[in-house]
Amino acid sequence: MNSNNELVSIVVPIYNAEIYLSDCLKSIASQTYEHLEVILINDGSTDSSANIARSFCKKDTRFKLITQVNSGVAAARDRGLRVVQGKYVIHCDSDDLMAERAIEYLYKSITDNGSDIAVGAYTEQCSLGDQFITHYTCDKYEFIRNILTGKYHSSLCNKLIRTELCRDISFDKSINYMEDKLFLSKVLKKDCVKISIINENVYYYRLVASSYTNNISSDSISSSIEVTDKVCNIFQDIYSNEFIAHIKNKNKVMVLLNSQKTQRNIFPESTKYLLEDKNIPLKHKLVILSDLLHMSYPIKLYKFLNSTKSKKAI
Structure with a gap:
C-alpha cells in the first residue's frame, strides 16, 4: 500500500491493559496502510500499560502517548478525538486487535464510494470460539434502525469516520458504557451522511470479562438507561x-x-x-x-x- 495517502488517525484508550496491549499495538503498527497517527490515551493505568505504550512510541514515531488522571473510557476517547489530525478517524480498544488490512480496506471503501463512514465486518472471539459478523448494504436509516435494535454493533472500532463529522461532537464523560452508541448516534443524525459497507474482516473483538462492555455493573445498567433515553430523543422525529x-x-x-x-x-x-x-x-x-x-x-x-x-x- 502506498504510504502517501491521506492521514488516518487511530485512537486507543488504555486502562490497565498490560495483558493485551502489546498485541493490540503490534496489530496497529503492522497495518498495510502506513500513513497513520496512533493516539494512545493512558487513562491513569496502575499496571505496566504506560511503559508498553512508551516503548511503541520510541520504536514508531506514528505513535503518540497522552497520559491523564483516570477519568473513564469516554473521557479518554474524547481526549484523543480533540488532538487527532487525520482526515479520518477510528477507535481501537486496547484489549482487541485490528486485522492487518483493516485501514486499507476501510479507506478504499470511503474513497471508492465517496462515503463519510466505512463499516467493516469483524470477528467476535470468546472461549466458545470465533464468530464472523457481517453487514448487508443498506441505506442510512435502515443502518440506524439496525444499530438501535442491536442487530449491528454500535462499536466505533470497525467504523472509519470522516473526522470533520466529529469535530462538534463530544463524548459524554459521565457515561462509560454504551458511550460509543451515543456518540455514533449523534454522528449518524447529521444530514447527508453516506455509509459504505464492506464484508472484509477488519477487527478482532475479544470478549474479555473485565472490559467495560462485558462488565454489567450497576453503573453500566444506569448508563444503558441514560443512553437509551438520549438516543431515542435524538431519533424520535425520524422513527x-x-x-x-x-x-x-x-x-x-x-x-x-x-x-x-x-x-x-x-x-x-x-x-x-x-x-x-x-x-x-x-x-x-x-x-x-x-x-x-x-x-x-x-x-x-x-x-x-x-x-x-x-x-x-x-
Missing part, C-alpha cells in the same frame, strides 16, 4: 412512536435480566406498546409484566433457567 417504544422496552428487559432493579419507573410511556410489539419475544413480555405486577418469582426462574442453559453450553 415512529411504536419503534421508539420498542427500543425502550428492549432496554427494560435488559435491566430486569442483568440487575436487581425494577423497570416500573423506567420509560413508563412505552409500556402501552408492549403487548402489540411483535419483535419482543413473549418470554420477555412476561418478564416485564411480572415486574409490573410485583411478581419477582417468574423473573428469578427465568434467570435461573438461562444460567443453567449457559453452563451446559460451556
Whole structure:
C-alpha cells in the first residue's frame, strides 16, 4: 500500500491493559496502510500499560502517548478525538486487535464510494470460539434502525469516520458504557451522511470479562438507561412512536435480566406498546409484566433457567 495517502488517525484508550496491549499495538503498527497517527490515551493505568505504550512510541514515531488522571473510557476517547489530525478517524480498544488490512480496506471503501463512514465486518472471539459478523448494504436509516435494535454493533472500532463529522461532537464523560452508541448516534443524525459497507474482516473483538462492555455493573445498567433515553430523543422525529417504544422496552428487559432493579419507573410511556410489539419475544413480555405486577418469582426462574442453559453450553 502506498504510504502517501491521506492521514488516518487511530485512537486507543488504555486502562490497565498490560495483558493485551502489546498485541493490540503490534496489530496497529503492522497495518498495510502506513500513513497513520496512533493516539494512545493512558487513562491513569496502575499496571505496566504506560511503559508498553512508551516503548511503541520510541520504536514508531506514528505513535503518540497522552497520559491523564483516570477519568473513564469516554473521557479518554474524547481526549484523543480533540488532538487527532487525520482526515479520518477510528477507535481501537486496547484489549482487541485490528486485522492487518483493516485501514486499507476501510479507506478504499470511503474513497471508492465517496462515503463519510466505512463499516467493516469483524470477528467476535470468546472461549466458545470465533464468530464472523457481517453487514448487508443498506441505506442510512435502515443502518440506524439496525444499530438501535442491536442487530449491528454500535462499536466505533470497525467504523472509519470522516473526522470533520466529529469535530462538534463530544463524548459524554459521565457515561462509560454504551458511550460509543451515543456518540455514533449523534454522528449518524447529521444530514447527508453516506455509509459504505464492506464484508472484509477488519477487527478482532475479544470478549474479555473485565472490559467495560462485558462488565454489567450497576453503573453500566444506569448508563444503558441514560443512553437509551438520549438516543431515542435524538431519533424520535425520524422513527415512529411504536419503534421508539420498542427500543425502550428492549432496554427494560435488559435491566430486569442483568440487575436487581425494577423497570416500573423506567420509560413508563412505552409500556402501552408492549403487548402489540411483535419483535419482543413473549418470554420477555412476561418478564416485564411480572415486574409490573410485583411478581419477582417468574423473573428469578427465568434467570435461573438461562444460567443453567449457559453452563451446559460451556
